[in-house]
Amino acid sequence: xxxxxxxxxxxxxxxxxxxxxxxLAHCYRMLGSVHDAEDLVQETYLRAWRGYGxxxxxxxxxxxxxxxxxxxxxxxxxxxxxxxxxxGLGGPGDDPAGQLAEQPEVPWLEPVPDVLVETPETDPAxxxxxxxxxxxxxxxxxxxxxxxxxxVLLLRDVLRWRAAEVAELxxxxxxxxxxxxxxxRAQLAKAAPxxxxxxxxxxxxxxELLDRYVEAFVTKDVREIVRLFTEDVVxxxxxxxxxxxxxxxxxxxxxxxxxxxxxxARLLPVGLNGQPGFALYTRxxxxxxxxxxxxxxxxxxxGRGISHVGCFFDTSLFATAGLPEVLTGGGNR
Numbered sequence: 132x133x134x135x136x137x138x139x140x141x142x143x144x145x146x147x148x149x150x151x152x153x154x155l156a157h158c159y160r161m162l163g164s165v166h167d168a169e170d171l172v173q174e175t176y177l178r179a180w181r182g183y184g185x186x187x188x189x190x191x192x193x194x195x196x197x198x199x200x201x202x203x204x205x206x207x208x209x210x211x212x213x214x215x216x217x218x219g220l221g222g223p224g225d226d227p228a229g230q231l232a233e234q235p236e237v238p239w240l241e242p243v244p245d246v247l248v249e250t251p252e253t254d255p256a257x258x259x260x261x262x263x264x265x266x267x268x269x270x271x272x273x274x275x276x277x278x279x280x281x282x283v284l285l286l287r288d289v290l291r292w293r294a295a296e297v298a299e300l301x302x303x304x305x306x307x308x309x310x311x312x313x314x315x316r317a318q319l320a321k322a323a324p325x326x327x328x329x330x331x332x333x334x335x336x337x338x339e340l341l342d343r344y345v346e347a348f349v350t351k352d353v354r355e356i357v358r359l360f361t362e363d364v365v366x367x368x369x370x371x372x373x374x375x376x377x378x379x380x381x382x383x384x385x386x387x388x389x390x391x392x393x394x395x396a397r398l399l400p401v402g403l404n405g406q407p408g409f410a411l412y413t414r415x416x417x418x419x420x421x422x423x424x425x426x427x428x429x430x431x432x433x434g435r436g437i438s439h440v441g442c443f444f445d446t447s448l449f450a451t452a453g454l455p456e457v458l459t460g461g462g463n464r
Contacts (some may be wrong), residue, residue: 137246151176153429154172154196155243155247157200163270166451169244172387175196178199179196193294211238213274214240217373219271227381227383228384240270242425243270247452253437263297272322275321276315285333303376307347341430348398349396350393352393353382353385356381359378360437360440364377368444391413395413396413403452409426410452411424419459420459422449424456425448425452426443427440
C-alpha cells in the first residue's frame with residue numbers, strides 16, 4: 132500500500148510541478164500579494180493531491196489545477212479589502228519635502244519577482260504576453276474589480292479559457308460570464324493607465340538608462356535624477372500613501388527623504404513584475420549594506436525615460452526574490 136501511495140505521489144508531482152510557476156502567477160494576479168499567492172499555491176497542490184485519485188481526465192491537468200487555484204483564491208478573497216497602490220487611493224502629494232506618514236494597516240499591493248513566475252518560453256510573443264500579464268499597473272488595476280469579475284477576466288483574457296469553461300468553474304451561465312467580462316474590461320480600462328509595451332531586454336538605450344539610474348541614485352545626483360524621468364513620471368512607495376508626479380518632485384523627494392548619504396547605497400538588478408527593477412541596500416553602522424527598498428521601473432519605449440517607479444519598503448520581499456540578506460563588497464550590479 133505504501134509503495135502504491137508513493138508511486139501515485141511521484142506521478143502527481145511529476146505531472147503537476149511544471150505548472151507551479153504559472154499557478155503562482157495566476158494566484159498573484161488574483162490576490163495582489165506574492166506571500167498570499169505562495170500560500171494559495173500550496174493549498175492548491177494539497178487539494179489536488181487529495182483529489183488526484185478522483186481526477187478523471189475530462190479536462191487537462193493544467194485546467195484542473197487552475198480550477199482548484201481559482202476557487203481557492205475566490206474563497207480567500209471573501210471579506211478581504213483590495214490591495215491598492217497609493218495612486219489608487221487619491222491624488223498626488225504636493226510637498227515631497229513634507230512629513231510622510233506610513234500606513235502599515237493598509238494591505239498594500241506587493242511586487243512579484245520574475246524568478247517565481249517566469250516559465251520557459253520559446254515564442255517571443257508568448258514571453259512578452261507573460262510579462263504584460265504581471266506588470267505592476269495591470270495587477271494594480273485588477274484590484275479594482277470584484278473577485279468574480281477578476282477571475283472571469285483572467286481566465287478569459289490571460290489564460291484564454293472558453294466562456295463555457297469559465298461558466299462551469301463559477302457555476303453560472305455563459306451569458307453571465309460574457310456580461311461579467313464586458314464589465315471587467317470596461318472597469319479595467321478606467322483603472323489602468325495606457326502603457327507602452329514592455330521594452331525588449333536587448334534594447335541598448337534601455338540598458339544605458341538603467342546604468343545611469345544606478346549611478347544617479349548611488350551618488351544622489353539630483354540633476355541626473357531629473358534627466359532620467361519623463362515629464363509625467365509617477366513615484367509611489369507603499370506603505371506611504373503619498374505619491375508624487377514630475378521629475379522635480381521626485382528629485383526633491385529623493386534628496387530630502389532618502390536617509391542615506393552619497394556613496395552609501397548599493398543597487399542590485401532584479402526582475403520584478405516582468406519589468407526592470409533594483410534592490411536598494413544602504414550602509415549600516417557595521418559598514419555592511421542592508422536591504423532598504425525594491426524599485427520596480429516602467430521604462431518608456433526606446434528607453435526615452437522612466438515613467439513610473441514603484442518603491443516598496445517591505446524588506447521581507449528581498450528573501451522572496453532570492454536576494455542576499457547583506458552586502459559586504461563594493462560596486463553595483
